[in-house]
Amino acid sequence: MRRTAALxxxxxxxxSGRTRDDNIQYLATRLGELGIPLHEIRVIPDIRETIVANVTDLRxxxxxxxxxxxxxxxxDDITAPCVAEAFGVAWEFHPxxxxxxxxxxxxxxxxxxxxxxxxxxxxTPIPNPVSRAPGFSIGNVHVMAGVPRIMRAMFEELAPTLKQGAPVFSRTWHTLNLFEGTxxxxxxAIQNTYPQLDLGSYPFHREDGRRGVALVAKGQDKEAVEQAAxxxxxxxxxxxxxPLEGEPPP
Amino acid sequence: MRRTAALxxxxxxxxSGRTRDDNIQYLATRLGELGIPLHEIRVIPDIRETIVANVTDLRxxxxxxxxxxxxxxxxDDITAPCVAEAFGVAWEFHPxxxxxxxxxxxxxxxxxxxxxxxxxxxxTPIPNPVSRAPGFSIGNVHVMAGVPRIMRAMFEELAPTLKQGAPVFSRTWHTLNLFEGTxxxxxxAIQNTYPQLDLGSYPFHREDGRRGVALVAKGQDKEAVEQAAxxxxxxxxxxxxxPLEGEPPP
Known part of the structure; x- marks a missing residue:
């Protein structure tokens, strides 16, 4: 079964560039493991109409x-009343x-x-074992803190309650000094043989001059992933x- | 003059979580410096209809x-034909x-x-001083490579051609062991005194136990930013x- 997530x-x-995101990769990885892969990410400012419109669209x-x-x-913490507005319900004390x-x-x-x-x-509150003030779930929307340490703790409280999908398998090869055009x-041709998979090609081009490409075969059909790899x-x-198995060195 | 950007x-x-984004913070910072601050970021898969719809919406x-x-x-490199489709023009050899x-x-x-x-x-091609194959601009859409080293080189080729807006000024204080609720x-009250500014409050909560808050005053009215700071x-x-001036330690 295919299940989809948005962040x-x-x-x-x-x-503004003030901070570097430290939540996307964690959530992308964990949601893939749970079989609810991320299909879209949006970053938006804390403006009421913008939050309400995006929650309404994504959910x-x-x-x-x-x-x-x-x-x-x-x-500037207005996510909870905006989610209430998107669901057309009151924002009120939770006893x-x-x-x-x-x-x-x-x-x-x-x-x-x-x-x-x-x-x-x-x-429904999402427990916060770090600093107590909870997140919450309403319908299919799960509201968590932005501080990475707290977000991760909340997500791990939430994860066992999520309906999981079929897991996604992937295998990666990388090689130096061989380029995409080659x-x-x-x-x-391999992609056409396995249309049920996503084959991705990711060139790298490091400051130290190392260049090459990483190739990923990914999908829910484990046998096809092995064959494509x-x-x-x-x-x-x-x-x-x-070719070496796994990601290229950093 | 206010100008806006989307990424x-x-x-x-x-x-998929395979790689950590390495482009957002660079572009967010540079666009702020140019007075074209980022108002929205989206991350989407390489699916034709999705790319066309997002380019059309954002532009x-x-x-x-x-x-x-x-x-x-x-x-899986389908951005150029999708942008052509969003603009209703042919995708053709550029001599x-x-x-x-x-x-x-x-x-x-x-x-x-x-x-x-x-x-x-x-x-119009955007020169690529790293690996030659260019990006391009069409209308208000600027198409660049994803490899960070190449993206940065392309952006710096493009930057002098962009119409700049009024610069955004900001000042930041941080302090340890004082919390947002206090x-x-x-x-x-300070935000209400300076409605033309964005005042932001960013708690931090580090693995080593250091906790505190960073407060940012930001806007195009430099005098008001100084007063709010x-x-x-x-x-x-x-x-x-x-309080210490600047960002909290990592």
Missing amino acids: LLIGNEIL ARFDEVFTTGGIGPTH ATYDMLKEQFGADFNPARQRMAKLPRGA IADGLE HAIYTLLKEKGGA | LLIGNEIL ARFDEVFTTGGIGPTH ATYDMLKEQFGADFNPARQRMAKLPRGA IADGLE HAIYTLLKEKGGA
């Missing part, structure tokens, strides 16, 4: 939607979350922190390459 | 659209590019490599922080 990163820090087109960012206590955060913060449980106890009506025709190995040898 | 990353390697909504990936010689690549490759100028000499009709109200410094001191 929506909410906030200005990646768009209609993909089986699962994951968001990161915008669930803290400051004025169990309110009680938990009240106990945690004591006299410091001020109005800003109380905002973190508000969820869209009908949402193997393109042979690779296309063998055909790729044979092609690379024929063209004078010295 | 479209085309290809499966980031969606209508943003002043400039930059794409990376999918312009090599292999079967000067054909002659240049023919001279470069000599007897190895096979049909796969000849594809790299095809551009949408009316496109300063949220004060920060919102002073107000943020004062707020952090009041709340018991030890």
Whole structure:
């Protein structure tokens, strides 16, 4: 069974270049392992109309939607009310979350922190073992923190509850000093033999002068992946390459 | 003058988690410097309908659209014909590019490599000082390679030709052991005083236990950025922080 996921990163820090994204690769890898591969990623600013429109669009087109960012206590943390708006439900105090955060913060449980106890009506909290204030799931939308350490902890709380799809298998060869233009025709012939697979060609071109190409065969049909990987190995040898299994060195 | 940019990353390697993106932060930073800040990023697979739909959508909504990936010689390199389709023009040999690549490759100028000499009709090549095969601009869409070293070289060829907007100024303070919930109200008051700025609050939570927050004041009104930065410094001191200028340590 094919299942699909989209990822929506909410906030200005990646768009401005202030921080380098540290969430995409983790989630892409984990979702592939769970058989819910990522089909689209978007990074958007924390503008109400933009968030609502993107949540509405993505949740209609993909089986699962994951968001990161915008669930803290400051004025620019508007993801939760926007998701509530996208679902047409109230954004209101979640009693169990309110009680938990009240106990945690004591006299410091001020109005800003109380905002973190508000969820869209009908949402299920995603536990946060790092700093307590939860994420949440509503329908097929899963709202997580943007801080990588917290996002990962939330995702691993959420993962066992997700409906998994068929796992994706892949095999990769790389070779130095052999270029895409030399193997393109042979690779296309292999792709045509195995239309149920995705064959990818990824050139690398390092600052130190090392150049070459990585070739990936990927799909849910494990036997076809093995056969295509063998055909790729044979092609690379024929063209004078010295294929090595796995990713090229960094 | 406000100008806006969108970035479209085309290809499966980031969606699958195979590679970590190495282009977003570079382009986000450079576009901010040029006064054409990024407002949206999308990562999409190399599927024809998906590429055409995204190019069509983004070029209508943003002043400039930059794409990376999918312009090599292999079967999965379909960005150029898709951009041609989005513009409703032919994808055809560009004579000067054909002659240049023919001279470069000599007897190895096979049909796969000849594809790299095809551009949408009316496109202007973006020179590629690293490996020759060019990117191109058509209308407000700028098509570049995905390999980071080549993308950067192409972007720097393109940059002097772009219409720049007003530069964005920013100042950042960070402090350890002071949390968003403590300063949220004060920060919102500063945001309300300077509605023309974007004030951002970015908590950090490191594996080694260091925690704190980075506060950013950003906008095109330099005087207001300075005043807001002073107000943020004062707020952090009041709340018991030890503010330091600049980003938190990694």
